[in-house]
Amino acid sequence: MFESLKMGDKGKIIDISRVGKLVQRRLLDLGITEGSEVCVKCVMPFGGPVMIESCGQCVGIRRKEAVQIEVVRL
Amino acid sequence: MEIALIGNPNTGKTSLFNNLTGSYAYVGNWSGVTVEKKVGVFKNNIGQLIDLPGVYTLNPLSKDEGVVTSYFLNEAVDRLLNILDASQLERNLHLTLQLLEFEKPALIGLNMIDVANKRGIQIDASKLSKILGVPVVPVVARNGKGCDKLVDVIATKSIQPANKNLVCYGQAVESAIAAITGEMTAKTNHSTRFLAIQYIEGNEYVRNYVNHIADQQKLTSILEELESQLLNQYDTKSLANFIYTKRKEVIEKIVAEVARKGDATIPLSEKIDSIVTNRYLGLPIFLLLMYFMFMLTFDWLGTPLSDALDGLLTGPVTSGIESALGAIHASAFIHALILEGLVAGVGGVLVFVPQIFILFFFISLLEDSGYMARVALVMDRIMESVGLNGKAFIPMIIGFGCNVPGIMAARTIETPRERLLTVLLTPLMSCSARLPVYALFVGAFFAGHKAFIVLSLYVLGIVMVLILAKIFSSTVLKSETSLFVIELPPYRLPQFQSLWRSTWDKGKGFVRKAGTFIFAGSVIIWLLSYAGPGGLEVDMDDSFLAAIGNVIAPIFAPIGFGTWQAAASLITGFLAKEAIISTMNIIYFVPNDASLQALLADFYTPLSAYSFMVFILLYIPCLATVATIYKETNSKKWTAFSMIYAFVIAYVLALIIYQGGRLIGLV
Numbered sequence A: 001m002f003e004s005l006k007m008g009d010k011g012k013i014i015d016i017s018r019v020g021k022l023v024q025r026r027l028l029d030l031g032i033t034e035g036s037e038v039c040v041k042c043v044m045p046f047g048g049p050v051m052i053e054s055c056g057q058c059v060g061i062r063r064k065e066a067v068q069i070e071v072v073r074l
Numbered sequence B: 001m002e003i004a005l006i007g008n009p010n011t012g013k014t015s016l017f018n019n020l021t022g023s024y025a026y027v028g029n030w031s032g033v034t035v036e037k038k039v040g041v042f043k044n045n046i047g048q049l050i051d052l053p054g055v056y057t058l059n060p061l062s063k064d065e066g067v068v069t070s071y072f073l074n075e076a077v078d079r080l081l082n083i084l085d086a087s088q089l090e091r092n093l094h095l096t097l098q099l100l101e102f103e104k105p106a107l108i109g110l111n112m113i114d115v116a117n118k119r120g121i122q123i124d125a126s127k128l129s130k131i132l133g134v135p136v137v138p139v140v141a142r143n144g145k146g147c148d149k150l151v152d153v154i155a156t157k158s159i160q161p162a163n164k165n166l167v168c169y170g171q172a173v174e175s176a177i178a179a180i181t182g183e184m185t186a187k188t189n190h191s192t193r194f195l196a197i198q199y200i201e202g203n204e205y206v207r208n209y210v211n212h213i214a215d216q217q218k219l220t221s222i223l224e225e226l227e228s229q230l231l232n233q234y235d236t237k238s239l240a241n242f243i244y245t246k247r248k249e250v251i252e253k254i255v256a257e258v259a260r261k262g263d264a265t266i267p268l269s270e271k272i273d274s275i276v277t278n279r280y281l282g283l284p285i286f287l288l289l290m291y292f293m294f295m296l297t298f299d300w301l302g303t304p305l306s307d308a309l310d311g312l313l314t315g316p317v318t319s320g321i322e323s324a325l326g327a328i329h330a331s332a333f334i335h336a337l338i339l340e341g342l343v344a345g346v347g348g349v350l351v352f353v354p355q356i357f358i359l360f361f362f363i364s365l366l367e368d369s370g371y372m373a374r375v376a377l378v379m380d381r382i383m384e385s386v387g388l389n390g391k392a393f394i395p396m397i398i399g400f401g402c403n404v405p406g407i408m409a410a411r412t413i414e415t416p417r418e419r420l421l422t423v424l425l426t427p428l429m430s431c432s433a434r435l436p437v438y439a440l441f442v443g444a445f446f447a448g449h450k451a452f453i454v455l456s457l458y459v460l461g462i463v464m465v466l467i468l469a470k471i472f473s474s475t476v477l478k479s480e481t482s483l484f485v486i487e488l489p490p491y492r493l494p495q496f497q498s499l500w501r502s503t504w505d506k507g508k509g510f511v512r513k514a515g516t517f518i519f520a521g522s523v524i525i526w527l528l529s530y531a532g533p534g535g536l537e538v539d540m541d542d543s544f545l546a547a548i549g550n551v552i553a554p555i556f557a558p559i560g561f562g563t564w565q566a567a568a569s570l571i572t573g574f575l576a577k578e579a580i581i582s583t584m585n586i587i588y589f590v591p592n593d594a595s596l597q598a599l600l601a602d603f604y605t606p607l608s609a610y611s612f613m614v615f616i617l618l619y620i621p622c623l624a625t626v627a628t629i630y631k632e633t634n635s636k637k638w639t640a641f642s643m644i645y646a647f648v649i650a651y652v653l654a655l656i657i658y659q660g661g662r663l664i665g666l667v
């Protein structure tokens, strides 16, 4: 679960299928999918979005989507 | 020859376009700056270059991406110029592989070489060219390095792709491709392999196109068969995913061969990010920046400059024109037309050029630095709570400059509902054309707190957007879907030259409008104020203008400004918001030294002045904005709605402020 990650932690995505279809598609466009290594850069307060980094590129997604992504800590 | 620029968002396509055509199109450091196709002519006249919105794949999600796919399907393109971001090669190559399947002559501009080098990435362009079978030219679009070489290659080489079928999609998919292409032979000019692959991937635009030219039922059955076969055989979620993985395998091989990764320096970007998108500091920093911008525009720098310009216009320029008119013995009519009509009307608007340019400079700074996408991220939580998403904040900030490009920028919002909502609400953002009104009135009534009063109006606009978004999204525009994924580009130190160009490009429109639209409008308004039912040279209160204003003036009495003068300027303000100021300058014409600001005190109280400003902020969007809303929504109903709701809200709010203010004893 993404929740287990804190700022600065690195992880590897193992399952992304529970995320909304459109969001999944956009993340895929950005090269973020199963097998991608991600790093949590920043978490906005009050349940706001999170900023994750993958392959040198930062992407912002909503918290409720992020928690649906299954990751293992690296 | 027609050459199309295609590439991922924010890879520098428009920068290159500007460089190669010598034009200036909109550049900014976030994804989705260009939302429309734009045509330019090469400097050396070898053909036309077409700038397109950035896309990740040819299978579109949002409207700006759809522009590219329909361009591919419906227009004849001679050559493709694919721009790659060298620092993000893997992601960029997904699009390249699709483009090569299109089998048109193509070449590649490998852009952002400087950024890649800084990150320790070295790319062997000639090897890449050999593998892909098309020329690859390294460039730096920002400073024009390598552009000459690129033009040479475009103009001379025959660039039909040499290597066909770079990606083999496996036996099952390939036989389905063969079956689908079989259905389409001799029915289209496009590459049938390209169409077949996109069809399988689920590209809606291509599916529509293919269903028109081929037997829909047969195709569907081929697709269903393939789907069941693949899902049984492999561990894959969907056809699109399967195809993606196949491409990815090929790309990984290519990148392994052409790219070398060395030591990278820690990008400045990350350090800045840890501050501006800090958990708690993010929002305060944004507000502080806005405050700084307003102080500079309205207080510290803008106002003194505007005052100096005003002094110049009402002093030396006016007396110069006066003596010139005297020298050529102009008639009294011409004399009055020029001095009381044109100089007052056009000059009254031009005076605000310094303030407008300062505002545009800040907006350009926001756009070019990479902060824009961060603001969207910081604002998303608030926007989400009212049924929008953070991305909607980008059109709104652009709307501070001018609502028209703001509304266009909403095209990058993926879900139709959120996009429509953004289009409807962006006009509430106080555009630069409304700024002269505020500047005039705060100067006259709130001299001590200029920036604060103006800031309160801008904030009021934003607050109204939030409230109305909440209301609309829980009544007329109900839907659950909301999508927020935003790419955060690395910060780029803006170059002074590009900043100036983009400031000038925005400000130019304001100056040009003053010279054309406002010029003509001033003549007409002056004539209407000069002539009346009783003949020419009537007292202004008996003029046609007064007669027109008087018809609707009573409506505005309850909100504090039921004069024909206010009514007349509000009518002209619908045509262009700057016209409010030129109309007032003509109506309240004051010879030389006495100022309009002093005269206004006879007609407004501070309370009614504030009520007037609030009304100007919110009432009906200007004509150009209304036309854009119609173009973007394609609906008369929503266009009418945008005008009506704005008027109602403006009236209600002004009423509350004016009557409420009087109740608690304000004047």
Ligand SMILES: Nc1nc2c(ncn2[C@@H]2O[C@H](COP(=O)(O)OP(=O)(O)OP(=O)(O)O)[C@@H](O)[C@H]2O)c(=O)[nH]1
Pocket: B007, B008, B009, B010, B011, B012, B013, B014, B015, B016, B026, B027, B028, B029, B030, B031, B032, B033, B034, B035, B052, B053, B054, B055, B111, B112, B113, B114, B115, B139, B140, B141, B142, B143, B368, B492, B498
């Ligand atoms: N360092 C560097 N920056 C560049 C280069 N080319 C473009 N940029 C910057 O990259 C940003 C994006 O440039 P644009 O030309 O707007 O990109 P685009 O591909 O048209 O973007 P969209 O229209 O959103 O698809 C701008 O801030 C440019 O100044 C380059 O070669 N090097």
Ligand SMILES: [Mg+2]
Pocket: B013, B014, B015, B026, B027, B033, B034, B052, B053, B054
């Ligand atoms: Mg562009």
